[in-house]
Amino acid sequence: MKQHLTNPVFEIIAQVAAEMQLNAFVIGGFVRDLLLHRDNKKDIDIVVLGSGIDFAQQVAARLEGKVPVKYFRNFGTAMLNYQGWKVEFVGARRESYRRNSRKPIVEDGTLVDDQNRRDFTINAMAIDLTEPTVGRLIDPFNGIRDLERKIICTPLDPDITFSDDPLRMMRAVRFATQLDFTIDPACLEAIRRNAGRLSIVSMERISDEFNLIIGAAVPSRGFRLMDETGLLELIFPEFCELKGSEIIDGKGHKDNFYHTLAVLDNVAAVSDNLWLRWAAILHDIAKPATRKFVSGTGWTFHAHEFKGAKMVSPIFRKLKLPLNEKMRYVEKLVLLHLRPIVLAEDVVTDSAVRRLLFEAGDDIDDLMLLCNADITSKNPVKVKRYIENFGLVRNKLREIEEKDKLRNWQPPITGELIMETFGIPPSKVVGVIKNLITEAILEGQISNDYDSAYRLMLVEGLKLGLKKE
Ligand code: ATP
């Protein structure tokens, strides 16, 4: 193991440990990822049998350059950044929990105490950094075996582990999804039993784990696990509403829960953008609310894209997701998600493409990714037709984009110019004229340049009784 501890920081930790005559270990995610040959995201957790804060101070003093250390005295931890690595130090501790809080009572402890408080066997392994036993693996719960069997399992009785800190249930699903592991059946049962305990965890922490699940290579696996255990219903009931189908007059509709998961996996296969993945999750969210059976036609979900876009902000608010431009991006994609398909089904006219480009702006490529991912039909003839028509839409988009440069386009006539030209104050009329010009350009009635737009402004102004000053 020793030869894998190539980071120079380990050498320094060993020196400090020798001088202070105490033991230090690297523990948790770093050890797990090392054994899995998995790219580590550059954080290293160090446990020392002594004060983590004093230890960090000593390490920082020996590192090259001025390395700032952040101290969290309340938690007895310290953190430093060194050459892009985040190294966190903590004294070994024993934890005990009260019923109504996930914040433990903490006392100094041994390495084993510290390993006992860890969430999973694969996250509880430690490697000794102290001479003469540098590189020795300390693995009291046989985490190595669970890595080989690809199993997520708690070191102690899972009912206790999950009840003590219910966030660990989300973490179990998160690691199973990220690592493509199975949750041990007894643990899975315990999650089912303890799911309700999630209520003592803040939504911010839940969403952090949820977003890591969504960021995994095949996020649907995590959704299925959360669904099976009852966690999904607790944190995101709107999503569970998508489940099922009903048959009337021999007509059913697809199960939108599994459809949405397929769309999410499709998007995940082509993009790492978390917010595009959220758009996939939410694109059909209003289908349950808009579902109607129309005799002669079958099932309809009229205006589910409008209603869905409106549901984005309350959902983001509840899940403590950011209420900023990321949310607006998701709203926009949900609102527009049918447009390229409708376009593809119809004759692809220049004006329809122009309009779509204008509305989607820079997000047009993401919108096309989402729409492509939305094709989950099992009927190969349908799929072939969609994909071919999609190709047409793409070509047309490219052609019009080159010609008209409509991405992030602003109409050539501003409101200020309209006010100045006719000598009028800010008023509704200004908006009306501006809109008419925009419409005329999008419809292709006039070309997209200043002179044509200026002429139209004068004409429309005149119709409204305005004259050039
Ligand atoms: P990642 O690669 O995502 O950082 P990680 O295993 O390093 O995974 P962290 O959240 O960084 O996870 O936590 C570091 C270590 O701290 C874990 O490996 C685990 O041993 C321990 N840990 C973190 N959160 C908990 C928790 N809620 N309960 C028990 N142990 C935890």
Ligand code: MG
């Ligand atoms: Mg980590």
